Amino acid sequence: MSLFITSLASGSNGNCYYIGNNTEAILVDAGITCKEIETRIKRLSLSIEKIKAIFISHEHADHIRGVPVLAKKYNLPVYITTQTLKNGRLHIDKKLARSFNAFDPISIGDLDITAFPKYHDAADPYSFTIRFKDLKVGVFTDIGQPCQHLINHFSQCHAAFLESNYDDDMLDAGSYPYFLKTRIRGGKGHLSNKQALELFTSHRPDFMSHLFLSHISKNNNCPNLVEQLFNQHAGNTKIIIASRFQETAVYKLSNPAVNISTQLPVTMAIFPVSASQLSFSFDDEMKSA
Ligand SMILES: [Zn+2]
Ligand SMILES: [Zn+2]
Numbered sequence: 001m002s003l004f005i006t007s008l009a010s011g012s013n014g015n016c017y018y019i020g021n022n023t024e025a026i027l028v029d030a031g032i033t034c035k036e037i038e039t040r041i042k043r044l045s046l047s048i049e050k051i052k053a054i055f056i057s058h059e060h061a062d063h064i065r066g067v068p069v070l071a072k073k074y075n076l077p078v079y080i081t082t083q084t085l086k087n088g089r090l091h092i093d094k095k096l097a098r099s100f101n102a103f104d105p106i107s108i109g110d111l112d113i114t115a116f117p118k119y120h121d122a123a124d125p126y127s128f129t130i131r132f133k134d135l136k137v138g139v140f141t142d143i144g145q146p147c148q149h150l151i152n153h154f155s156q157c158h159a160a161f162l163e164s165n166y167d168d169d170m171l172d173a174g175s176y177p178y179f180l181k182t183r184i185r186g187g188k189g190h191l192s193n194k195q196a197l198e199l200f201t202s203h204r205p206d207f208m209s210h211l212f213l214s215h216i217s218k219n220n221n222c223p224n225l226v227e228q229l230f231n232q233h234a235g236n237t238k239i240i241i242a243s244r245f246q247e248t249a250v251y252k253l254s255n256p257a258v259n260i261s262t263q264l265p266v267t268m269a270i271f272p273v274s275a276s277q278l279s280f281s282f283d284d285e286m287k288s289a
Contacts, residue, residue: 005020005210043247068092077098116129
């Protein structure tokens with residue numbers, strides 16, 4: 001029994017995380033276009049037909065941009081709270097919009113998805129965990145500060161998508177206006193490399209096999225820096241950088257009893273980056289660094 005996980009996109013220009021077993025899958029957020037999701041799913045040899053639902057963490061554009069078209073085209077239920085739906089001004093068919101409550105698991109086939117609240121400057125923001133048999137995966141991005149819920153869930157995960165948004169010195173020295181720097185590090189913005197590393201080194205369980213460093217800022221961070229920083233403390237955990245420009249490979253999580261050294265990527269994705277993938281606007285970063 002295995003789970004297959006990948007980051008289709010991660011960063012202030014769009015977030016979309018895929019978690020699935022052999023028969024069904026869910027997306028957490030759909031912040032890139034439906035067309036781009038289809039392209040990336042196909043490139044990874046995954047099947048879009050396996051996707052059975054979309055779970056929405058909060059209403060910032062980099063998490064919802066592709067939702068209306070994707071949901072309509074594939075008739076997918078969208079699990080989204082009333083506040084997020086209202087504040088995101090999303091037009092989703094009433095039949096497809098479903099609400100959820102924190103701490104109440106929702107079953108999509110054999111996947112159980114549970115939301116818990118997080119600190120972020122959105123109307124009603126949540127993190128998610130996805131459980132399949134004995135395996136647990138967490139999607140933890142856009143977090144102003146680690147809370148006890150995050151610590152509890154992180155310490156139970158076999159794999160996690162964890163925000164490592166900014167380097168303190170780069171944010172300090174960077175060109176962002178003071179109000180934006182304050183917003184990012186003010187407790188309801190984003191997790192720094194230091195905060196993410198502290199969570200990882202203090203609360204990682206022995207069985208965590210994969211850590212995807214996610215939502216890495218373009219202007220206030222550097223993927224190589226993040227990779228080096230975490231690799232120094234990685235132990236048996238594979239460190240993966242979730243790119244803002246392209247999908248990661250698909251990683252397979254097997255039963256925890258299986259030796260993690262056998263858990264190699266199913267595919268290794270090395271793709272040229274097109275000009276459109278590099279497009280980026282300061283406005284996006286303003287909304288969600
Ligand atoms: Zn975001
Ligand atoms: Zn956000």
